[in-house]
Amino acid sequence: MVLQAPSLMPKTIGFVVAGGHSERMGRDKALLPWAGTTLLEHALARLRAVCGEVQILAGAEARYTGHGAVVQLDIVRDAGPLGGVHAGLLSLDVALGVFLGVDTPLVPSALLGALLAQAEGFDAVVPVVGGWPEPLCAVYRATCLDAVQRRLEAGDRKMTSFWPDVRVRAMEEDELAAFGDPEEMFQNLNTPEDYLRRQG
Template identity: 25%
Template sequence: MQSTGIILAGGKSSRMGRNKALMTLEDRAVIDRIAESLSTITTDLIVVTNTPDEYEFLGLRTVSDTYKEKGPLAGMEAGLRASNTEKNLIVACDMPFISSGIGGYLLTQLEEHEAAVPIIQNQLHPLFASYRKDVQSRIEQSIISDELKIRLLFEKINTKTVTETELKNQGFSVTENDFFNMNHPVDFSQALKISSQKSSES
C-alpha cells in the first residue's frame, strides 16, 4: 500500500519555549523518532516546516506552508498538497511515542472514508490521523474562509472516528503514551520518564 507520512513541524513551540521537534530523548531528536516509526508503515515521508534548514539532518523532503500563519490546518494543507499518494498519515512533531501499529490501522480506514481520526477518552486526535489526498482541497477552502478549527473540517468530509474500543478489538493495547504530546516543559519531563521506562523494559 503506497502511503505518505506527513510530519507537521511548523509550530512556534511558544509554550515549550524551544523547538519541540528537536528536543532529544535518549540522544535522539523527537522528530527523528517519529520519522523512524512512520518509515515502518509508509512508503514516503514529508516534513512540513517553514524552517527547512533545521531538518536537513533527517534527509527527508521538506515543504513549507502555502498559507502562512494559519495554524496546523495550513500544515495539513501543505503536506497533502505535496503528497504523491492517496493515503496519508499526518502526525504532529511533538508526539514521540506514536504507535506504528495504530497508524497503520488508521491508513486502512481510508478505503471507505476520507479521514480516520482516533478519539481517546473523549478527545479527538486530528494530528495523529489519516487523510486522503483529496481532502487538501476542502482544507484549502476552510483556510480561505478563515475556518481554522480542524473540528469544523470533519463536518465537511466523510470522517470516521476510531474509538479506543475499536482499537482494542483490533488487538492494540492502547495506552496514553500512544497519543502523548508535549506542549509544556513539564510534558517534556514526563516524556523523559516514559522514554527511560521504555528503555528499561526493552
C-alpha cells in the first residue's frame, strides 16, 4: 500500500477520545505513565504525526488542560463514546477527523496515516479485526454528523449505530498486518492487569 506523506494529507483534526470514567482501572487511565510520558500524551503525539491540529474529547468533565490541545466536552450527556465522537464532529471545521481511544497505546501513527489515505469517497474508515470493528481508531468525515445526531436523538448510543447511514470503508486484517499484529494493536487497557501486562 502506498501512503501519502502527512504533509500531503487533507487538513485534519486528531481527537483523543478520553471521556470514560476508568472505573475498571480504578484511576484516570489517561494520566497513567506510558513510555516516559502518559497515555494521553502518547495518544496526542501519535495524532500530531498525521494531523495538523489535535483536540481532547474529555467527556462531561472539564479536565486535561495544559496539554497543548483544545478540550471538548460532550454536548449529549451519558452517551458514552458516541457522545465524544459527536462532540468532535461538532467542532470539526475541516473535512476529516481522526479519532483515537486514549487506552489503545499500541496503535502506530503509520496506521492512522493509512486510514486517512483511504478516506477519499468514504464517510468513515474503520479497522476490522476478527469481524469486530474498532470504531475508536477511525477516521470520520464531517458528513457523519447528521447521522450521529439522529441516532443520539433516538436514544441509540451504540458506536456503530450510524454506520448504515454513511459510507464506511472497512480496513481488513490483511491490510492492517502491514503495521503490526492486528490482534495486538487494538488491545485496550481497561484494568490494572491489562496495564501491567502491556507495561511488562
